[in-house]
Amino acid sequence: MPIPEILEDAADVRRLEIMTRRIVNNVMAGEYHSAFKGQGMEFNEVREYRFGDDLRTIDWNVTARTGEPHVKRYIEQRELTVFFAIDVSASSLFGSVRRRKRPLAAIVTAVLAFSAIRNNDRVGLMLFSDEVESYIPPKKGRRHGLRVVRELINEPAHRGTDIVSALQTFNRLQRRKSIVFLLSDFQQPNIRKALAVTASRHDLIAISITDPRELSVPNVGLINLEDAESGEAMLVDTSSPRVRVALEGRLRERHNAIRRMMRSLKIDHIDLMTDQDFALPLVNFFTARIRRAARR
Numbered sequence: 001m002p003i004p005e006i007l008e009d010a011a012d013v014r015r016l017e018i019m020t021r022r023i024v025n026n027v028m029a030g031e032y033h034s035a036f037k038g039q040g041m042e043f044n045e046v047r048e049y050r051f052g053d054d055l056r057t058i059d060w061n062v063t064a065r066t067g068e069p070h071v072k073r074y075i076e077q078r079e080l081t082v083f084f085a086i087d088v089s090a091s092s093l094f095g096s097v098r099r100r101k102r103p104l105a106a107i108v109t110a111v112l113a114f115s116a117i118r119n120n121d122r123v124g125l126m127l128f129s130d131e132v133e134s135y136i137p138p139k140k141g142r143r144h145g146l147r148v149v150r151e152l153i154n155e156p157a158h159r160g161t162d163i164v165s166a167l168q169t170f171n172r173l174q175r176r177k178s179i180v181f182l183l184s185d186f187q188q189p190n191i192r193k194a195l196a197v198t199a200s201r202h203d204l205i206a207i208s209i210t211d212p213r214e215l216s217v218p219n220v221g222l223i224n225l226e227d228a229e230s231g232e233a234m235l236v237d238t239s240s241p242r243v244r245v246a247l248e249g250r251l252r253e254r255h256n257a258i259r260r261m262m263r264s265l266k267i268d269h270i271d272l273m274t275d276q277d278f279a280l281p282l283v284n285f286f287t288a289r290i291r292r293a294a295r296r
Contacts, residue, residue, distance in 0.1 A: 013150045020110040023279060024118060031286040032115040036080055036179055036203075037293070045073045080121040080179060081138045083202075084109050084148070085170055087184035089129040090159035096213040097275040104209055104274055105183045106152045111282070112181060117145040124174070125151055130160030132169050138178070161187070164194040171198060183207045185214075186258045196265050205268040205285075208258055212275050215251050217244045 046059050049069035062070040086109060092102040109125075116123050117140065124138030125148045133156045136148055163184060170180070180202045198204050221239050237243055262269035270285045272278050 013146060013153070016107070016110050016149060017114070017146065020107065020114055023111050024114050028111065028115050028282070028286075031283060031290070032112075033119050035286040035289040035293075036082075036119075036121075046070050047073060080116070080119075081124065081174075081176055082112070082116040082121050082179045083124040083126070083138060083170070083174060083181070084113065085126045085128065085166060085180060085182045086152075087129070087161060087163065087166075088127045088133060088156045089161040091161065091185055091187060092209075094211055094214075096211050099274050101185065101209045101211065101274060102152075104272065104278065105207075106149070108183065108207065108272065108278055108282070109152065109181070110149045111279075113145050113148050117142055123148055124178075126166065126170055127151065127154070127156065128162070128166035128169075129156045129158040130162040130165070131158050132166060133157060135169075135173065138174075163188050163191045167194045167198045171201060174202075177202055179203045179205070181205050181207055183209060185209055187254070192261055192265070195261070195267060199265055199267050205270065206262050207270045207272060209272050209274065210255060212273060215248065215255060217247050217251075219244065 046062050047070060049058065049063075049071050053071050057071040057073075059070045059072045086105050088102060092105065093100055113123050120140060122138035122140050123145055125134070125136040127133040127135075134151055134154065136151060161184070163182075163186070167182075180198065182198075182204060184206075186206070186208055195204065195206070217236075217238055219238050222235060222237055224233055224235055236247065259269060259271070268285065268289065270281050272281055
């Protein structure tokens with residue numbers, strides 16, 4: 001079943017749910033839950049010891065009273081809030097090979113949102129351009145998850161990008177510590193401070209979405225490059241090897257600068273390409289996060 005390139009109606013949302021459900025069940029099963037632990041453990045019951053139980057959980061008082069070993073059982077207190085802040089500016093419509101950035105953001109959001117819903121976590125959404133286009137407070141349940149995905153159908157009213165303002169609005173509205181997935185191409189300058197502030201209050205995970213044409217320039221002669229958000233245009237002679245090398249150098253340096261910034265801020269970063277499978281980078285992220293937690 002092909003993933004819809006553009007979400008136009010409820011039928012597309014339903015198709016996306018079915019498609020992402022397979023990914024959640026087959027690829028993400030257990031990964032999400034292990035990567036995002038709850039806020040603590042709550043006592044549930046005492047039962048008789050079974051082979052393989054952790055000896056550290058033995059309830060010595062009950063064991064002494066009954067003459068049989070008993071262990072304490074706990075349940076995880078999750079009550080996690082997972083929030084998606086998605087850049088829907090004009091640059092998210094760019095795509096040159098497999099799919100455009102915005103449909104990829106929708107697919108990734110659906111996979112993560114349904115993983116959260118499956119784990120009984122609360123899910124919220126904010127779409128932003130240079131204004132906050134929509135805001136859905138976090139709630140639980142499949143119906144709410146579908147509402148979050150369905151919201152991605154709506155066309156934004158503005159073309160620009162203002163990550164700083166979006167994060168400031170989010171921090172004001174969402175005081176409770178949350179897991180925040182920020183999806184963008186991060187092409188806006190001077191966002192470091194806003195990212196640092198949000199990361200200090202929440203568990204911030206940055207997901208970069210990049211098209212291969214934003215890293216390499218083909219030899220297609222004279223082309224008119226236009227900024228999708230500002231409308232600024234520039235005529236470039238791509239038949240010149242010197243021009244291509246210089247332009248590609250600038251593009252790749254900008255891409256690498258985003259990686260370095262996230263690393264220096266200790267923000268988890270997932271780098272996705274529009275022409276590549278997204279499942280493997282997600283699984284690699286969760287695996288690395290689980291290993292990191294185990295070392296603590």
